[in-house]
Amino acid sequence: MNVLAIGCHPDDLEIACGGTLRKYVEQGADVFMCHVANGNMGHAEILPEPLAILRSAESENAGNVIGAKQVFNLDVGDLLVDRFDNHIVDAVADVIRYVKPDVIITHNDKDYMQDHVETNRLAFNGSFVSSVKHKTTQYDVYEEFVPIFYMDTLAGVDFIPTHYVNISDQIDIKLKALACHESQIKWMMEHDNIDFLDMVKTCSRYRGYQCGVAYAEGYRPCTVYPRMTTKHLLP
């Protein structure tokens, strides 16, 4: 089974679906992680260019902790993620054509910042484009309408899951992967007084309470034609 998770910033997947991705790996799936934006604006002191390099390395480290086969960095600047930019759409389509996923996980269609919402649309549109035979990109057509799951919003705001994944055995690795994003965690602690690891752990605990386990991650399926499936695709 091939799993493709498409997040916006280098740490978004670890926050919302890191436990699920690790669980897929433990069950023998090939997991691929992709971040569209390079996170170059995610710090008030480190300048964009060195920050993008630093954050790429952090996301590689986190991908290794999770056990991902590959981490794709589409290297779009923060605040420039755009569903109507054909270069970005094609880049997303090419990741999908290369990975040939059985399931895609991405952001919810409503979240706290525009780049996240744009990434949701890019995953959706990129998946459609990847299936169009005469649309030429770097890789060959992947003629599948892949089921898509939307992951939790930041801090779970205005997101009611319909599906839960029990990550009680994966919570420690999820937090270890998130901790690889040192530039973000340190920054948020020092300047916003937010303990990001605690926040993410608490949200996973909260989702766990909702479904009767210690820790969980919540999802909603993308319910449009023809992405419905009879298969159980979450681990």
Ligand SMILES: [Zn+2]
């Ligand atoms: Zn983000």
